[in-house]
Amino acid sequence: MNELAVSVALGVDQKGNKLLLSNQMLNPGAIAGKEGGASPLAPVTLFQTSGGGLQEASRKMTIVSTRKIYVGQVQMIILGEEFARKGVAKVLDYLSRDHEYRKDFFVVIARGAEAQDVLKVFTPLEKTPAYKMSTSLETSSKVWGSTAAVKIDELISAIISKGKDAVLTGIVVAGDTGIGNDKKNVEKILVPSSLKYSGLAVFKKDKLVGWLNEKESKGYNYTQGKIKSTTILLACPEEKNKKLAVELLRTKSETKVTMKENKPTIHIKLKTEGVATDAQCARDFAKPATISELEHLTQSNIKASIMSAVKKTQNVYKSDIFGFGEAVERKYPRYWESVKSDWDQVFSNMQVIVQVESKIHTMFKTTKSFSERMEK
Known part of the structure; x- marks a missing residue:
């Protein structure tokens, strides 16, 4: 040494x-x-x-x-x-x-x-x-x-x-x-x-x-199954100036490709599980309807970040960072051989369908917000 x-x-x-x-x-x-x-x-x-x-x-x-x-x-x-x-x-x-x-x-x-x-x-x-x-x-x-x-x-x-x-x-x-x-x-x-x-x-x-950017980067990582845990900040439904925070504890992604009329379509399916860790708005988390609403907001947020990344790489950079080409090659090797030399153009025009399933299983220690507890 x-x-x-x-x-x-x-x-x-x-x-x-x-x-x-x-x-x-x-x-x-x-x-x-x-x-x-x-x-x-x-x-x-x-x-x-x-x-x-x-x-x-x-x-x-x-x-x-x-x-x-x-x-x-x-x-x-x-x-x-x-x-x-x-x-x-x-x-x-x-x-x-x-x-x-x-x-x-x-x-x-x-x-x-x-x-x-x-x-x-x-x-x-x-x-x-x-x-x-x-x-x-x-x-x-x-x-x-x-x-x-x-x-x-x-x-x-x-x-x-x-x-x-x-x-x-x-x-x-x-x-x-x-x-x-x-x-x-x-x-x-x-x-x-x-x-x-x-x-x-x-x-x-x-x-x-x-x-x-940060939102698009998270969207990309969702598709790659690289996000083990993260926090999503959501606007309260009736009070847009107040926020809800959801901590994702588990995520699982799957990418499949289908072919119709000699055109490939990419299907991205993401499953997440999480908890609400911060609630500035008055919501009763003991009600199933509130949980369903929170799951819907989480799904919309994740889907928007994924689509934002997809659209930018398709329309601006024409760069297949997601590995859609590899998915096509595995499923349809003959088709891949016919388009691989012109894959940038195919990638830019292909349809991408994103499906997100979010489950909020448990809440924080109390189902009521801190402001509600103070009022009582």
Whole structure:
């Protein structure tokens, strides 16, 4: 270990006709400091080199590092948005071939920024920014649902697939970007600069073509069965300025394809179970009619978010991120062979039917709102 520099995160940006490689490495002296003690050293160090390709830039980095660079512990790769829009194939080719890289790290896009800007930010709670980014991505994808924890092997599989396009989560530097590179950033209760995940990047082949907003991102994740739990905010039926919150505890999705007159139709069926966790309006949740009404509102909300994502990818990006092409290939292989070269056009015009079943099984500890209990 005394002879190695351990890399935990990589950043790739476009600089003219070259790539800028940013390598975030652990600083052993700071990481091994006594618990509770403040180390004068930064927990990580950022090395940067440029080259015509990732291989060249990686080898050139040895001229600035006093140790051999070890990439077996890389947790994150951040791709700059400008670089991603020009195509990521050349980087993925290298990463898939190099035996030193494991295939279980996450890939995200620096939204509206460069990857190097993301890697320069000091993060609170966790000593290493790379660990913060990876754990936050996993957690948010499970309990909120607007992000997608995509690993490098999943990204490669989606890009080379003929029937499905790729998505990656966007990450932004929020707040005062100028102070993020200063250790004082994490010495305050309210950090001036922080890293935040924002929306999903839509790819067409290996190029980024646009973004889904939070609502559309959740809609996409519903169809992929990736949302384990999330919260839905609904407007009260009679009081639109007041809100109802439903916590989904389980979701299950199924995608099928049918053929009629040589035209495919996609059927997305989603089943959810949840509880009401917040009610600002006066509703009697002991009544079955109230529960049915809440289930209907939940179904409408989920269906709207799914259709919003479908319409945007069909009409704006013409990118099949849902994998409808793969579903068609499995069910109707002969038809797929006849349309796969023109799948973008078929995908853009195909009918998508969404059916949502929502069950509200139990309520919070009391069936009456807090305002009703105060009045009594």
